[in-house]
Each structure stands twice: as C-alpha cells, then as structure tokens.
Amino acid sequence: MKMRNCVIVEVPLHITSIWLPRYTDDALTTGSMGAGVVIRPGVRLRVTPNSGSRPDVEHVNAVLGRFGVGFSVTYESPVSLGVGYGMSAALTLGTALGAAALLGKSMLEAAKLAHVIEVEFRTGLGDVIAEYFGGGIELRLRPGPPGIGIIDRIPYSHDVKIVTVDMARGSTPAMLRDLADRLNEVGPRYIDALIKEPTYEKFLELSTGFSRDIGFLTNELESRIRACARYADSYYVKKGVLVFLTRNDETEQLLECLSKLGLRGRVFQLSNVGVEVILYNDR
Ligand SMILES: Nc1ncnc2c1ncn2[C@@H]1O[C@H](COP(=O)(O)OP(=O)(O)OP(=O)(O)O)[C@@H](O)[C@H]1O
Ligand SMILES: CC(C)(CO)[C@@H](O)C(=O)[O-]
Structure with a gap:
C-alpha cells in the first residue's frame, strides 16, 4: 500500500x-x-x-x-x-x-x-x-x-461555555503521589454520587466539592473570585487551572470580572x- x-x-x-x-x-x-x-x-x-x-x-x-x-x-x-x-x-x-x-x-x-x-x-x-x-x-x-x-x-445545555484561568504549573506525578491517600479517602463518595445522579447540576455541585476537599480550591482563591462566581454555573480547580462552567450570555461579563482581578480567562466549547x-x- x-x-x-x-x-x-x-x-x-x-x-x-x-x-x-x-x-x-x-x-x-x-x-x-x-x-x-x-x-x-x-x-x-x-x-x-x-x-x-x-x-x-x-x-x-x-x-x-x-x-x-x-x-x-x-x-x-x-x-x-x-x-x-x-x-x-x-x-x-x-x-x-x-x-x-x-x-x-x-x-x-x-x-x-x-x-x-x-x-x-x-x-x-x-x-x-x-x-x-x-x-x-x-x-x-x-x-x-x-x-x-x-x-x-452527561448531557448539558447547548449554551454552556467553559472559561479557564491558568494559575500555575505543576507536576502530575508529584500531584498523584501527594494526593494518593486523600483521593482514596474522598474519591469513591463523589464518584458514587455522580453515577447515581449523572446530571449537569450534580456534576457542578460535586466538582466544586471535590476541588475543595482535595485542597485545590482554597478559601483564599474562593474569596478572590467570589464577585465573578455570579456569572458562572459553577467552578472547580484541577492542578494549575481554574475552570468555570458558564453560559453564552454571561461569558463576556465573566471575562471582564476576572480581568478586573488580574486574571486572564480563555473561552472553550464543550x-x-x-x-x-x-x-x-x-x-
Ligand atoms: N515546557 C514544558 N512544561 C511542562 N512540561 C513539559 C514541558 N516540556 C515537556 N514537558 C513534559 O510534559 C509532561 C507534562 O505532563 P503533565 O501531565 O504534567 O502535563 P499536562 O498533561 O499538561 O497536565 P495534566 O496531566 O495535569 O492535565 C511532563 O512529562 C514534562 O516532562
Ligand atoms: C491523573 C489525571 C488527573 C492527570 O491529568 C487524569 O489523567 C485523570 O483524571 O485520571
């Protein structure tokens, strides 16, 4: 051939x-x-x-x-x-x-x-x-x-948009090592709950909760972004990236709000x- x-x-x-x-x-x-x-x-x-x-x-x-x-x-x-x-x-x-x-x-x-x-x-x-x-x-x-x-x-509405903010860089092998015990401790509860109720709303609630529970979403970060949270359905953190799930008609306001805090948002589609x-x- x-x-x-x-x-x-x-x-x-x-x-x-x-x-x-x-x-x-x-x-x-x-x-x-x-x-x-x-x-x-x-x-x-x-x-x-x-x-x-x-x-x-x-x-x-x-x-x-x-x-x-x-x-x-x-x-x-x-x-x-x-x-x-x-x-x-x-x-x-x-x-x-x-x-x-x-x-x-x-x-x-x-x-x-x-x-x-x-x-x-x-x-x-x-x-x-x-x-x-x-x-x-x-x-x-x-x-x-x-x-x-x-x-x-998990089905989601046609107008959902993803806005991310790069906060830091980090090593995945180190993250997996450092979090191993905590992930085993809290992970099963979150996964069982999402499998039981695999909806957009549950995904939002559990993603934020999990980020808090494993220490990625700190009180300090949450207080910093509080004013912008009203333009999003929810948010979570994975390693060095802060993720917002928002809607088409709120995306611009969210980006503007973040930029006032000195944070540069990037827009993605699901x-x-x-x-x-x-x-x-x-x-
Ligand atoms: N400029 C760079 N910055 C970071 N990593 C780099 C770079 N160039 C090559 N690498 C290699 O790329 C890999 C990065 O993998 P890592 O899984 O941490 O990143 P990621 O896939 O972007 O993040 P994650 O897996 O958490 O979503 C490492 O093996 C690293 O050695
Ligand atoms: C290990 C991990 C968090 C690294 O990005 C990801 O591959 C995952 O969700 O399994």
Whole structure:
C-alpha cells in the first residue's frame, strides 16, 4: 500500500474535575474513574513520514520509538504543557494516532499505546480515553484506555461555555503521589454520587466539592473570585487551572470580572466529538 504523506490529528483537551486512580500491575487496566470536561479548541498535530522536526517531549519520542519510526511531528495548541489540560495525553494520543494512520495500523491499538505511555510516565490516567471519545462532560465508569475502559456522557445545555484561568504549573506525578491517600479517602463518595445522579447540576455541585476537599480550591482563591462566581454555573480547580462552567450570555461579563482581578480567562466549547484523524496526500 502506498504510504500517505501527511496526517492531521485534532485532539480535544480534557480537564478532569473528579478522579480516583486505580492502579493494577498492568498499564492497560490501570486508569481512573471520575469525570471532567472535554473541550476545544484542542491540539492539532501534523505527522509526516520523514525525519523532520519533533517537539522536545519525551512522550512523543516514546510513541515513535514503540512504532520503530522517526516520523516528523509538529503541533499547535492553545495551552501549555503542565498546567492541567491533559496536554501530555493529547500529544501522546495525537502522535500515536498519526503514526498508526500513516502505517495503516489500528486506531484503537494506537490509543491503548498512548494510554500505556501516559501511565508509565505517571502523567495521565483518564485523559486518553476522555480525549479519544469526547462527550463534552464525560463520566469514567471503568478505568483503562479506549477498548478497555468504559466512559459515559452527561448531557448539558447547548449554551454552556467553559472559561479557564491558568494559575500555575505543576507536576502530575508529584500531584498523584501527594494526593494518593486523600483521593482514596474522598474519591469513591463523589464518584458514587455522580453515577447515581449523572446530571449537569450534580456534576457542578460535586466538582466544586471535590476541588475543595482535595485542597485545590482554597478559601483564599474562593474569596478572590467570589464577585465573578455570579456569572458562572459553577467552578472547580484541577492542578494549575481554574475552570468555570458558564453560559453564552454571561461569558463576556465573566471575562471582564476576572480581568478586573488580574486574571486572564480563555473561552472553550464543550467538545462532543473526540479525536479526528484525516489523511492527506499532498501538503
Ligand atoms: N515546557 C514544558 N512544561 C511542562 N512540561 C513539559 C514541558 N516540556 C515537556 N514537558 C513534559 O510534559 C509532561 C507534562 O505532563 P503533565 O501531565 O504534567 O502535563 P499536562 O498533561 O499538561 O497536565 P495534566 O496531566 O495535569 O492535565 C511532563 O512529562 C514534562 O516532562
Ligand atoms: C491523573 C489525571 C488527573 C492527570 O491529568 C487524569 O489523567 C485523570 O483524571 O485520571
């Protein structure tokens, strides 16, 4: 078969709000239960079968190494690595899908490989499956990658918008280590409650509660943003990113209010679609 000469992969971002790590002795059954928002614009990768440039990210090299190829990978992203948008998973998944598409290999197997690499680096547990399937507001029912994990979706109104504020950078392996006991202590209660009542309203309430309970949403931060909360349905914090769920007609007021506090908001849509993988012959 003639090899195509370019693949464009679009991967939405994922900001988990509630999560409970589940580790086994196999990376394919390791993952997390929980919920989060899948948003776009996300990461757009271009993978070509020549040895051109490649981002300086160990995940990308690990994927190409497992496929035994030296493809070129370039990407554009609205956000940086390390803040909490599931960016490392998006790059890993996008590279794996792009390489597999060029080689005529299975997308599902490529997604499994991306999940395994995320688990091995301890940079993600539930991001790959969420980004692969989309769903807007997702609910992870069984840990693992696409094909093994199970993911459901929570319906939401057409006018919901996501506004995020980058507050800090942090290491995911350190976060998972530091929070391990607390997550095991509080996680099951939140996940059971959301599975029992998988609605938008419950997602809002539990996401804020979980962020407070694990110490991401501090009293100090809540008092700082209190004046702006009236322009949102709710808010939560994941690692270094503050997330608001708001509505079309309140988005501008929320952004203005945040900017008065010196906080720069970014606007995203919920992404019902997951990854998109398109082959091109001449680019
Ligand atoms: N400029 C950079 N800033 C942060 N991390 C970087 C950078 N360049 C490469 N990396 C690598 O990218 C990975 C970042 O993974 P991490 O999971 O912390 O980020 P994320 O996916 O954006 O956040 P999260 O998983 O919490 O959503 C690490 O392995 C890190 O070594
Ligand atoms: C571990 C994690 C919080 C890192 O982004 C995420 O992958 C998740 O929700 O499992």
